[in-house]
Every structure is written in C-alpha cells, then in structure tokens.
Amino acid sequence: SFKKVGSILVEKQIPLTLYRSSASGAKVVIVDHPGAMVNAEISFATAHQDDSGLAHTLEHLVFIGSKKYPYAKFLTSLAERSYGYINAFTSFDNTAFSIKTVGAEGFVKLLPVYLDNLLNPLLTESAYITEVHHINGEGQDAGVVYSEMKGRDFREHLKLNALTLGENSPFAKNLGGDPKVIRETCSLEKIKSYHKKFYRMENVIISVVGTVPHQKVLDVVEEFQNSNGFMKKDDFVRTYDDYTPPAITGKTVERMEIPAECDHGTVHVSWRGPDIWGEEIFPISQLLKYLTAGPEAPLYRQYINCSTPICAQVDTRSDKHKAAVIGVSFQGVNSEFLPVEKEHLFKEDLINLLKTHKFDLERMHDILKRDIEKIGLFLEGDVCDSIFSEVRLYQNYAPGISPESDELKHLASCHIEECEKALNYGEDYWKGLVEKYFNENFVVLYAIPSKELIEKEKKEEDERLKKQAEDLGEEGLRKCREDLEQAVAANKASEASPDLLKEYAAGELTDFAVIPV
Numbered sequence: 001s002f003k004k005v006g007s008i009l010v011e012k013q014i015p016l017t018l019y020r021s022s023a024s025g026a027k028v029v030i031v032d033h034p035g036a037m038v039n040a041e042i043s044f045a046t047a048h049q050d051d052s053g054l055a056h057t058l059e060h061l062v063f064i065g066s067k068k069y070p071y072a073k074f075l076t077s078l079a080e081r082s083y084g085y086i087n088a089f090t091s092f093d094n095t096a097f098s099i100k101t102v103g104a105e106g107f108v109k110l111l112p113v114y115l116d117n118l119l120n121p122l123l124t125e126s127a128y129i130t131e132v133h134h135i136n137g138e139g140q141d142a143g144v145v146y147s148e149m150k151g152r153d154f155r156e157h158l159k160l161n162a163l164t165l166g167e168n169s170p171f172a173k174n175l176g177g178d179p180k181v182i183r184e185t186c187s188l189e190k191i192k193s194y195h196k197k198f199y200r201m202e203n204v205i206i207s208v209v210g211t212v213p214h215q216k217v218l219d220v221v222e223e224f225q226n227s228n229g230f231m232k233k234d235d236f237v238r239t240y241d242d243y244t245p246p247a248i249t250g251k252t253v254e255r256m257e258i259p260a261e262c263d264h265g266t267v268h269v270s271w272r273g274p275d276i277w278g279e280e281i282f283p284i285s286q287l288l289k290y291l292t293a294g295p296e297a298p299l300y301r302q303y304i305n306c307s308t309p310i311c312a313q314v315d316t317r318s319d320k321h322k323a324a325v326i327g328v329s330f331q332g333v334n335s336e337f338l339p340v341e342k343e344h345l346f347k348e349d350l351i352n353l354l355k356t357h358k359f360d361l362e363r364m365h366d367i368l369k370r371d372i373e374k375i376g377l378f379l380e381g382d383v384c385d386s387i388f389s390e391v392r393l394y395q396n397y398a399p400g401i402s403p404e405s406d407e408l409k410h411l412a413s414c415h416i417e418e419c420e421k422a423l424n425y426g427e428d429y430w431k432g433l434v435e436k437y438f439n440e441n442f443v444v445l446y447a448i449p450s451k452e453l454i455e456k457e458k459k460e461e462d463e464r465l466k467k468q469a470e471d472l473g474e475e476g477l478r479k480c481r482e483d484l485e486q487a488v489a490a491n492k493a494s495e496a497s498p499d500l501l502k503e504y505a506a507g508e509l510t511d512f513a514v515i516p517v
C-alpha cells in the first residue's frame with residue numbers, strides 16, 4: 001500500500017524520499033546518507049491536555065512490553081545486542097522514539113519490535129507503579145517519571161508559553177507532568193485513552209537517515225500494519241488542526257517568582273513571529289542573531305557592554321509551533337533593574353533602540369556568510385537531528401497535510417539558499433522587518449528569584465509527606481511496600497530470557513554499508 005509521494009533534496013544536496021500508505025495513512029521518510037550508521041525516528045504528533053504528563057508517562061511505559069513481545073525492556077536489550085541504541089523524548093508538540101543501529105540489517109530487525117511496543121503496548125499496572133508513580137514503604141512519593149519531574153521546574157517556560165501561545169493551549173501545560181497532578185489525577189486508564197487517541201498509523205512518521213533498502217523498510221511497516229489490521233479511519237483529526245494561536249495584542253507585563261538562590265532575574269520579551277512556512281521566518285532568525293550575538297550587537301552593547309551592565313547575557317528565542325514566537329531573553333538581570341520603575345528598560349527603551357538603530361549591513365553579511373559555512377560543514381556530518389526536527393514540524397503544522405495528502409516542499413530545508421538570498425537584501429529590508437515584527441504588541445515576563453519561595457515550597461512538601469505517612473499509618477505503609485514489591489517482581493518476571501534475546505539479535509557485522517574511501 002506504500003506509494004512514493006516524491007523526492008526532494010535537503011539543502012539541495014541530500015535526497016529525501018517520502019512514502020505514504022494508502023491503507024493506513026502512515027508515512028515513511030527515507031534520507032539516503034552514506035555511512036554505516038542508520039538513524040531513525042518514529043514520531044507522533046501529541047498534544048498536552050492537562051498537567052498530568054500523559055505523553056511523557058506513556059513514553060516511558062511503551063518500553064515495558066507489547067502484545068507480540070510481552071517482555072519488559074525487551075526492545076532496549078535487543079537493541080544493545082544488535083549494536084543499536086534506543087532513546088525517546090517528549091516535547092511540547094511530539095513524542096518521538098529514536099533508534100540508532102550499525103547497518104541496515106539491525107534496523108530492519110528492530111523496527112517491527114519497536115512498532116509493536118509503540119502501537120500495541122501492554123501498559124500494565126505494575127509498570128505504572130514503578131515507572132510512573134507510587135508511594136513507597138516510607139510514605140514518600142516515587143516512580144521514575146515522578147522523580148524525574150520533581151527535579152525539573154517548567155513554570156517560567158509554561159508561563160511564557162501561556163502569555164504568547166494561549167493560557168489554555170497545549171503549550172501552557174506541563175509537558176513532563178506536574179508532580180502534584182501526577183500524584184492526584186494521573187492514572188493508567190487516562191494513559192490508555194491517550195495512547196488510543198494519538199498512537200495510530202495516521203499520526204506517525206517514520207524517518208530513516210542512512211543507507212537502507214527502501215523497499216525493505218516499507219515491507220516491514222506494511223507487514224506490521226496488515227497483521228494488526230491498522231487501517232485508516234475516518235475519525236482521525238490531525239493533532240493541531242483545532243488549535244488556533246491567539247494574537248498578541250498590546251503590551252502585557254507579568255511578573256512571577258521562581259524558586260532560586262541567586263539575586264539575578266530573567267526578563268523575557270516576546271512577539272508573534274512570521275508565518276512559519278513563509279519567506280520571513282528564516283531572515284527573522286538571522287536578524288535576532290544580528291541584534292544579540294557578539295560585542296558589536298546593538299542589544300549586547302546596550303545591556304551588557306556598558307558602564308553599568310544591566311544583565312549578563314542576552315539570548316534569542318525563535319520557537320516554531322503552529323505560530324512562531326520570537327523574542328529576546330535577558331539573563332542574569334541585576335536586581336536593581338528588576339523593580340517596576342525600571343520596566344521602561346525592557347519596554348520603551350528596547351523598542352526605541354530597535355527602531356533607531358543604524359543598521360550595519362556588513363555585519364549582517366558576515367553573519368550570513370558564517371552560517372553558509374556552518375551549514376555546509378554540518379551537511380557533511382550528522383544531519384539526522386536537523387532532518388528529524390524538520391520532519392516533526394512538517395508532521396505537526398505543514399499546511400495541506402493529511403493521511404491522504406502531502407506537500408513535499410515543506411519537508412526539506414534550504415537554509416543555504418535562504419542565506420544567499422538574504423545577502424542581497426538591503427538595509428531597508430532589514431529595517432522593515434524590525435518595524436513589522438518588533439512592534440508595539442508584545443509580552444514582557446519577569447522571572448524574579450525568591451529564596452523564600454524555596455523555603456516555603458520545601459516546608460509545604462515536608463508537611464505534606466509527614467501527613468501522608470501519618471494518614472497511611474503502619475497498615476497503609478505496609479500495603480504500599482507490598483504493592484511496590486509485587487510490581488517490581490512482576491516487571492522482573494516479564495523480562496526476556498537471554499536465549500530469546502539471542503534469537504532475535506542482529507547478524508554478523510558483514511554486510512553493513514560503509515563509506516567508500
């Protein structure tokens with residue numbers, strides 16, 4: 001059922017071919033790249049509905065066994081034996097699973113096992129207990145995902161996203177799971193229905209970078225979907241089709257406290273960027289570089305390289321979701337510049353600086369030329385990460401995409417060409433871009449460090465844990481301990497035997513593609 005949609009060259013050099021299954025709507029991207037390594041990514045467009053971290057917990061749970069391979073960590077052990085490496089991540093827009101193997105043979109062998117883990121996971125209660133959340137015998141909350149998220153604080157980023165992409169948007173939800181919400185509302189049932197909604201063939205793109213026989217890869221996917229009866233259904237809605245990013249109107253200034261020991265704060269200033277598929281999205285990222293990078297950059301001179309430095313660092317932000325958010329983040333802002341009376345520094349003064357700055361075309365040309373060199377060098381090396389991220393953007397947001405249609409031109413970057421084109425733009429073009437995008441509609445977010453907040457949150461957590469242990473009592477704690485022990489034992493019992501692993505492992509290191517020298 002797989003038909004070739006077409007081929008296109010990444011950066012006018014590297015051939016990329018897109019295939020689509022007319023039966024399932026699944027898509028396979030194969031990028032022919034010389035070398036012994038095969039890098040692949042299986043990506044789903046996933047959106048966060050709340051703060052319980054369903055996408056992230058699911059990302060962990062799929063490795064605990066599947067219908068056809070009901071063995072815990074089978075895939076990971078198998079990959080190791082096939083000289084391969086498995087990884088996964090959850091972002092604001094995707095859950096993606098990667099696999100790296102030496103040679104195509106190992107890849108082709110692992111792919112059906114991987115797909116079965118992703119599309120037919122067992123999602124057992126015992127795995128939920130150990131991987132997601134449980135209360136241990138001491139009355140403390142634990143679990144792999146829970147512990148991971150306890151160490152991370154997304155509040156600043158989420159607030160920024162709420163202000164720029166919408167309070168109720170998937171981008172304002174904790175992508176890994178808020179520990180409190182994981183404890184209180186996450187459940188195996190919720191994870192199962194999340195899986196049902198997003199993990200389907202219409203919502204998958206399998207991207208492969210390396211030297212692989214295309215037909216063999218397609219055959220594996222075909223065989224997998226046929227044997228499982230995974231066919232296209234009418235109820236499929238592309239993940240982000242329903243989401244419309246709100247406009248940023250007027251000036252909004254928000255302040256938030258973040259738990260931090262230092263005295264320095266961060267100030268983020270954000271605007272709505274150009275259409276992510278339009279002609280201006282690439283130049284705007286170059287313009288941001290021009291404004292901030294290096295001692296000659298206007299923002300660097302104004303905020304750092306001056307008699308009384310305002311901050312320690314200026315970073316740029318150019319986030320591409322369905323809409324782009326562009327902006328600058330002033331890091332390590334001295335406390336004397338954080339009060340309300342000094343807000344003009346990051347509002348009127350900033351806008352004024354951008355508008356009155358005398359444009360240095362020569363420096364812009366240097367930036368563009370350096371980038372052409374950098375991209376050229378990078379194309380000779382490890383291109384897969386940038387290809388995978390282009391594919392994900394395409395999967396999530398490219399216009400005109402469905403299980404029945406594709407728009408190949410959005411799938412391959414051509415930044416070198418864009419740099420060359422930008423070398424011809426005059427001062428007026430760049431000034432026009434500043435005028436158009438760094439306008440009066442923006443959001444300023446102050447993240448102000450607070451030692452008290454650290455203390456307060458620690459105290460609250462200690463009290464909560466104390467109360468939790470008291471409420472459980474001796475009997476309750478004993479039950480927690482037993483449940484955990486049983487779950488660990490059940491997971492352990494479901495691990496594959498070495499013999500079984502051997503049977504599945506890849507063949508000899510003989511027919512692997514190598515770069516001719």
Ligand SMILES: [Zn+2]
Pocket residue numbers: 056060145148
């Ligand atoms: Zn994780």
